[in-house]
Each structure stands twice: as structure tokens, then as C-alpha cells.
Amino acid sequence: MPDDLFSTMRQSIIDGAPDTASSLARQAVDSGVAPLDAINNGYVPGMHDVGEQFAKGQMFLPDMMASAEAMRAAMAVLDPELTKLGAERPMAGVVVLGTTKGDIHEIGKTLVGTLLSAHGFRVHDLGVDVEGDTFAAKARELGADIVGVSALLTTTMRNQKGVIESLEKAGLRSQVKVMVGGAPVTRRWAEEIGADGYAKDAMSAVDLARELMQQKLQGVVPVQT
């Protein structure tokens, strides 16, 4: 029963149990459960629970780190499955992706990168704690169509704006679309900092990236209201 499987997946994240998380992921793949369903219905809700318990002081940093480890173990099984889906698609665009300076949260950003790759985008992942100028330099080097910037902390969200400023400084802003995301990020924030788009999760990020490619090909300049 997928619902039982999803709730044990969720619990494996709360428990910070990498071996269990990984074997449940293998079980899901073997029994034909779509990898994205396992992520969205099993593991990600576990991460949300962990975040809430941490905020209430019922879980502590080492617990959160163990949960992240369990998530990584599950993703190590599911990632190649997601990537397989994209193997035969035509190239959809070039994306430079990373988490802002001062921020080491990588799970959501990496998932966005995996799904973009699975849908034909060529993704260069700069990792975490990335300076604005590094995004700009890589965008120039690769002739990127899109720069994607993740931030999970209210204190590092403002560095998303810093990335846009770095692109402006490098004279690249008119050629590169910028999309932002991460748990505290909102559409309103994206508009406020002059990003071209915001997506709430990895699948919406794929839709957004496609839309931005359309805009780019049609030469549409986004209007900020």
C-alpha cells in the first residue's frame, strides 16, 4: 500500500534513519512507485515535520542533521531514477543553480536540479554558500539561459538580490532569466527583488523554467507591477 509506504518514509526522516530511508526508496522503485511521488508524499513531509519540531524546540541541530542524512540516503536511490527519465529529451536550456552565500541548505536545490535535468535542461550546480559574482561568472562561461537561486533562511534571502546585482554588474542581466525559491521565499519577494519568477517546489520550477525559456525566445521583457 503506497500510503503505508509513504508514512514509513516520513517516519524514517523524522527518526534520522538513513538505512531505512534508503531501503524504503529501493522498495518504492522496485514496486513501481513513481520516484517523485515517494519524494513529495513520503520524504518531504518528514522534512516539514522535522522543521516544525525544530522550531518548537522539540528537536535539535544534531537531529536535523540526522534527518538530512536520511533524506540524502533516499535521494541517492531516487536521483538516478529521476535522471533516467530525461535521458532522451532534447536540450531545453542551460541553467546555473546554487544556494546563496551564507546558506548551506542543499536538499531542495539539488532536487530542483535533478528534475530540471530530468526534463532536458543542462544544469550546472554550483553547490551551497555561493557568492553572487560566482553565479555571474559561471553564467557567462556557460552562456546560461537561467540562473536559479535557492535560500532557506530569512537571513540569506537578501543574497538572492545580490545575485541579481552581480548579473547586472557583469552586464548579463538582459540575457539571463533569474528564478528564485526556497522555503521562506514568496512570489512577492521575487517581484520585490526583480527576479523573473518564483516556484514553490521542484516540479513547479520545471514549469517555470520552461515558461522563462519561452519568454527568452520570444524576447519578452517581464513587466514588474
Ligand code: B12
Ligand atoms: C534539513 C535542514 C537543515 C540541514 C541542511 C542539510 C543539507 N545538507 O541541506 C542542516 C542541519 C545543516 C540545517 C542547518 C541550519 N538550519 Co535548517 N533546516 C532544515 C529543514 C528541516 C529541512 C530543509 C529541507 O531540506 N527541506 C526539504 C526540501 C525538499 O524542501 P526545500 O528546501 O524547501 O526545497 C523545495 C522548495 O523550497 C523549492 N526550492 C528550493 N530551492 C529552490 C531554488 C529555486 C531556483 C526554485 C525555483 C525552487 C526552489 O523546491 C524544493 C523542492 O521541492 C528546514 C525546515 C523546512 N521546513 O524547510 C530547516 C530550516 C530551514 N533551518 C533553519 C535553521 C534556523 C537552520 C540553522 C541556522 C540552525 C542552526 N542553529 O545552526 C542552520 C543554518 C546553517 C546555514 N548557514 O545554512 C530554519 C530557518 C528559519 C528561518 N526562518 O530562517 C528552518 C526553517 C527550521 C525551523 N523551522 O526553524 N538545516
